[in-house]
Amino acid sequence: MKLVVAVVRPDKLNDVLEALFRCDVQGLTISRVQGHGGETERVETYRGTTVKMELQEKVRLDIGVSDHFVEPTVKAVLAAARTGEVGDGKIFVLPVEKIYRIRTGEEDRAAVTPVQVVAAGRA
Amino acid sequence: MSAPDIAWMLVATALVLLMTPALALFYGGLVRSKNALNTMMMSVAALGFVGVAWAAVGYSLAFSEGTPLLGGLSRGFLSGVGLEAQGTIPHLLFMAYQGTFAIITAALVSGAIVERMRFAVYLAFITLWSIVVYAPVAHWVWGGGFLAKMGTLDFAGGTVVHVNAGAAALVAALVLGGRKDHARQAILPHSVPFTLLGAGLLWFGWFGFNAGSALAANETAALAFVNTMLAPAGTLVVWTLLDLVRTGKATAVGAATGIVVGLVAITPAAGFVGPMAALALGMVATFPSYYALLYRARTRLDDSLDVVAAHGLGGTVGALLTGVLASKAWNGTADGLLHGNPAQLAVQALGVLAAAAYSAGASFLLLKAIALVVPLKVDRREEGLGLDVNQHGEEAYARDEGAILILEPVGDQGPTPVPAFAPAAEGGRG
Numbered sequence: 001m002k003l004v005v006a007v008v009r010p011d012k013l014n015d016v017l018e019a020l021f022r023c024d025v026q027g028l029t030i031s032r033v034q035g036h037g038g039e040t041e042r043v044e045t046y047r048g049t050t051v052k053m054e055l056q057e058k059v060r061l062d063i064g065v066s067d068h069f070v071e072p073t074v075k076a077v078l079a080a081a082r083t084g085e086v087g088d089g090k091i092f093v094l095p096v097e098k099i100y101r102i103r104t105g106e107e108d109r110a111a112v113t114p115v116q117v118v119a120a121g122r123a
Numbered sequence: 124m125s126a127p128d129i130a131w132m133l134v135a136t137a138l139v140l141l142m143t144p145a146l147a148l149f150y151g152g153l154v155r156s157k158n159a160l161n162t163m164m165m166s167v168a169a170l171g172f173v174g175v176a177w178a179a180v181g182y183s184l185a186f187s188e189g190t191p192l193l194g195g196l197s198r199g200f201l202s203g204v205g206l207e208a209q210g211t212i213p214h215l216l217f218m219a220y221q222g223t224f225a226i227i228t229a230a231l232v233s234g235a236i237v238e239r240m241r242f243a244v245y246l247a248f249i250t251l252w253s254i255v256v257y258a259p260v261a262h263w264v265w266g267g268g269f270l271a272k273m274g275t276l277d278f279a280g281g282t283v284v285h286v287n288a289g290a291a292a293l294v295a296a297l298v299l300g301g302r303k304d305h306a307r308q309a310i311l312p313h314s315v316p317f318t319l320l321g322a323g324l325l326w327f328g329w330f331g332f333n334a335g336s337a338l339a340a341n342e343t344a345a346l347a348f349v350n351t352m353l354a355p356a357g358t359l360v361v362w363t364l365l366d367l368v369r370t371g372k373a374t375a376v377g378a379a380t381g382i383v384v385g386l387v388a389i390t391p392a393a394g395f396v397g398p399m400a401a402l403a404l405g406m407v408a409t410f411p412s413y414y415a416l417l418y419r420a421r422t423r424l425d426d427s428l429d430v431v432a433a434h435g436l437g438g439t440v441g442a443l444l445t446g447v448l449a450s451k452a453w454n455g456t457a458d459g460l461l462h463g464n465p466a467q468l469a470v471q472a473l474g475v476l477a478a479a480a481y482s483a484g485a486s487f488l489l490l491k492a493i494a495l496v497v498p499l500k501v502d503r504r505e506e507g508l509g510l511d512v513n514q515h516g517e518e519a520y521a522r523d524e525g526a527i528l529i530l531e532p533v534g535d536q537g538p539t540p541v542p543a544f545a546p547a548a549e550g551g552r553g
Contacts, residue, residue, distance in 0.1 A: 011507040011508070012507075014304075014308045034524060043516060043529070044512070044518065044526075045516050046517060049528065050528075050531065051526040051527060052526070052527045052529055053526055053527075054525040054526070054527055055524055083507075085504065
């Protein structure tokens with residue numbers, strides 16, 4: 001099991017989500033973050049105050065996946081989030097010690113395997 | 124001259140001027156937060172750029188003696204526009220009142236092209252547009268031009284302002300093309316409360332727009348004032364009921380839109396129809412705009428804030444219904460279809476067609492001419508980042524984390540300080 005952490009441009013988030021859903025990655029968490037990755041500085045002026053904005057708005061995705069899902073997940077994010085300009089973001093793949101699904105208490109791989117909707121629903 | 128008339132027209136002029144910042148709120152709330160300032164600036168800038176163009180040549184082309192198609196240049200730079208009487212108010216006040224109309228009309232067009240146009244190019248466009256499109260059409264209807272001579276009824280500018288802006292908006296949206304995200308992903312309003320506040324302030328200012336168009340503090344002004352209260356009320360009711368019937372939910376954006384559509388529709392009729400006719404007009408005018416909005420959202424046309432549906436169509440319906448509902452008993456000038464004068468409806472239709480055709484054609488040529496010199500749109504990367512940062516160097520909702528003060532060397536002050544964290548050569552992030 002791995003935790004894939006991706007930091008991407010906010011305006012690329014829709015493309016990334018679309019790509020992830022297309023390869024069946026459905027469980028994820030996103031947060032709005034600010035970060036710095038060496039992109040060209042942005043200068044803003046408010047009356048006499050000129051500032052260099054060092055932090056850029058980014059979106060962070062946390063995606064817990066079983067091992068064989070790591071590659072498709074990373075590939076999907078790489079392709080969908082890339083513009084070719086500095087500031088496209090990063091992907092980190094971290095080892096995960098333990099995963100629990102809160103609703104059922106399932107552990108590890110079972111906890112990150114999407115529920116079959118029909119089976120879980122009324123059957 | 125009449126002191127009460129002057130007093131009312133001073134207030135009315137200020138009311139109409141307020142409509143432009145109100146429009147900035149209305150439009151600004153409907154776009155994404157990364158484009159909020161750019162969208163609001165499109166309206167705010169018109170206060171300056173169109174205002175100056177109006178004083179320089181716009182007023183003269185619209186209201187001085189000339190041909191049936193265009194006024195002359197004799198009033199250029201307000202020459203001969205002084206404190207002498209124009210009707211019962213000073214000529215100068217009349218000029219200022221009409222100037223506020225030119226400003227809001229140009230600003231209305233911006234709704235079709237938000238979130239993608241280069242700002243400097245936009246400034247050139249609306250400045251020239253107010254001279255080559257707005258001024259001639261105003262001359263036709265109000266400056267003694269050919270539509271005035273034919274007897275077209277346009278009390279406060281259904282044709283001059285709204286049909287005109289709607290036609291230009293349609294052309295501008297087509298010439299510029301859509302936003303890169305249009306019809307690809309959801310583009311949601313970032314502040315519906317702004318939009319509601321803008322709609323409320325527009326309604327408030329519109330009392331000056333319609334009742335002020337009587338150009339006097341008289342009975343006609345009172346009629347136009349009441350009609351401006353009743354017609355949008357009718358539209359708001361029908362719009363809300365349509366929302367409820369269609370989806371089971373009364374939307375706030377719908378309410379704001381309904382108010383504006385009702386105001387647009389009553390504009391040409393305000394001083395020509397009775398109060399119950401105004402209420403009916405507001406209610407009837409809901410349907411074309413409501414369904415046009417739903418339809419437009421399913422097309423490729425990125426008239427982003429629906430200027431065509433709200434203003435073009437609303438203005439057209441209002442102008443035509445003026446030809447149906449006008450009543451000599453109320454206005455002392457002309458009857459419409461319902462009162463035995465079907466010819467008025469034809470005259471109204473001709474007015475709409477003439478204004479729409481000229482506005483569309485001239486706006487097209489103007490935009491194409493500008494596009495020969497400079498690109499109209501920002502590039503896709505800038506569009507993704509948002510126009511606030513790259514066109515204005517500001518953000519609507521700036522946060523000061525990570526903002527490093529740049530001290531310009533002034534006199535003895537030292538040089539610019541080193542940024543708190545310059546990008547490291549290796550392994551920079553986190």
